[in-house]
Amino acid sequence: IGIGGEIELELLNDEYYMRLALQLAEKSLGQTGINPVVGCVIVKDGRIVGLGSHLQRGSHHAEVHALLMAGAEAEGSTAYVTLEPCSHFGRTPPCADRLVAEKVKRVVVACTDPNPQVAGTGIEKLRSHGIQVDVGVLEQEARTLNEMFNSFISTRLPFVTMKSATTLDGKIATITGDSKWISGTESRSYVHMLRHRHQSIMVGVDTVIADDPQLTARLDVPSIQPVRIVIDSKLRLPIEARVVQDKEAKTIVFTTNQASIEQMMRLNAFGVEVIRCGEGPRVDLRRAMGILAEREIGSVLLEGGGKLNGAMLEAGLIDKIVLFLAPKIVGGADAPGAFSMDGFAKMSEAVMLERVSIERFGDDCCITGYPKRT
Numbered sequence: 001i002g003i004g005g006e007i008e009l010e011l012l013n014d015e016y017y018m019r020l021a022l023q024l025a026e027k028s029l030g031q032t033g034i035n036p037v038v039g040c041v042i043v044k045d046g047r048i049v050g051l052g053s054h055l056q057r058g059s060h061h062a063e064v065h066a067l068l069m070a071g072a073e074a075e076g077s078t079a080y081v082t083l084e085p086c087s088h089f090g091r092t093p094p095c096a097d098r099l100v101a102e103k104v105k106r107v108v109v110a111c112t113d114p115n116p117q118v119a120g121t122g123i124e125k126l127r128s129h130g131i132q133v134d135v136g137v138l139e140q141e142a143r144t145l146n147e148m149f150n151s152f153i154s155t156r157l158p159f160v161t162m163k164s165a166t167t168l169d170g171k172i173a174t175i176t177g178d179s180k181w182i183s184g185t186e187s188r189s190y191v192h193m194l195r196h197r198h199q200s201i202m203v204g205v206d207t208v209i210a211d212d213p214q215l216t217a218r219l220d221v222p223s224i225q226p227v228r229i230v231i232d233s234k235l236r237l238p239i240e241a242r243v244v245q246d247k248e249a250k251t252i253v254f255t256t257n258q259a260s261i262e263q264m265m266r267l268n269a270f271g272v273e274v275i276r277c278g279e280g281p282r283v284d285l286r287r288a289m290g291i292l293a294e295r296e297i298g299s300v301l302l303e304g305g306g307k308l309n310g311a312m313l314e315a316g317l318i319d320k321i322v323l324f325l326a327p328k329i330v331g332g333a334d335a336p337g338a339f340s341m342d343g344f345a346k347m348s349e350a351v352m353l354e355r356v357s358i359e360r361f362g363d364d365c366c367i368t369g370y371p372k373r374t
């Protein structure tokens with residue numbers, strides 16, 4: 001192969017190993033809390049000598065796991081990392097220092113770390129020690145994988161994914177309130193994966209009253225349960241509700257100062273935490289998000305209903321929308337839609353989604369996009 005061919009071959013190799021690193025990272029989605037998911041593959045003389053993934057906040061970073069596996073083979077190797085190696089002392093020491101100490105020769109990075117404590121300094125540190133660093137291999141995939149972390153680390157508000165399922169005519173229930181089921185089994189099992197990948201699941205109290213949902217992630221394998229959040233301005237949450245009675249996951253209720261102390265104490269007795277957030281009549285949603293962030297909840301899966309979805313959208317608090325469209329029609333002018341809000345006068349005022357993608361789950365169509373910030 002000529003020089004050009006060699007460069008091409010190296011690029012192919014880089015993508016191959018980076019894809020593997022991305023797969024390692026992806027497996028940890030939903031279990032690193034407010035930390036990113038990161039994968040690392042160490043290669044020497046055409047052989048993989050180390051693999052690593054960041055599995056839990058507070059435990060080893062991906063690079064350290066992979067370096068420990070590589071042992072003495074790390075010297076002179078190439079490390080593929082899905083995120084820029086860190087340069088700061090956090091819960092663990094800097095990965096950049098460790099890569100230098102282990103005499104790694106080249107580091108291939110998918111994307112830089114938006115954490116202001118890192119933000120390019122990890123790459124600089126490696127380069128200043130004579131390590132060749134190449135940045136940008138499968139960059140877009142790597143960034144999307146950590147979209148929640150990327151957003152949280154810069155806004156210090158949880159990343160909110162709104163999920164809903166509607167009929168072809170945009171309804172989330174019939175005129176009688178019946179909503180089981182709108183979407184098919186394939187869509188619903190994907191929702192359990194979405195729940196698993198978020199740190200919390202949020203609904204309005206009307207949804208609890210109407211459906212008595214468990215709000216747990218039910219996958220084929222055990223999963224860390226997201227915190228359940230109920231927005232309930234008047235504290236109407238029934239004591240008998242499953243989110244109060246079962247011990248499957250922690251439940252937090254956001255209410256207003258108008259809520260009765262007796263009802264708060266009744267819920268507390270079942271281990272439910274009640275937080276007063278705003279004078280009323282509505283819960284101050286932005287403040288609620290701020291309180292979740294302070295508690296290191298960096299992501300929320302918003303599962304409605306219509307009023308809460310509408311209020312969250314109006315408050316500009318929704319980062320991503322995942323909407324399942326089922327091929328059925330129920331009609332009814334009063335049947336609720338996915339967003340109940342005052343509504344805009346003109347089509348030109350509509351909230352627009354960007355980076356839209358479409359997937360199929362059985363006969364359902366799943367539309368994903370990101371509301372444009374105005």
Ligand code: AOF
Nearest residue numbers: 038054061062085086090091092095115
């Ligand atoms: C890496 N490799 O595997 C991860 C990184 O509190 P700590 O010590 O866990 O640090 C968390 C920060 O480190 C996190 O916000 C992000 O900037 C970076 N995560 N970096 O080199 C990893 N998980």
Ligand code: ZN
Nearest residue numbers: 061086094095
């Ligand atoms: Zn690190």
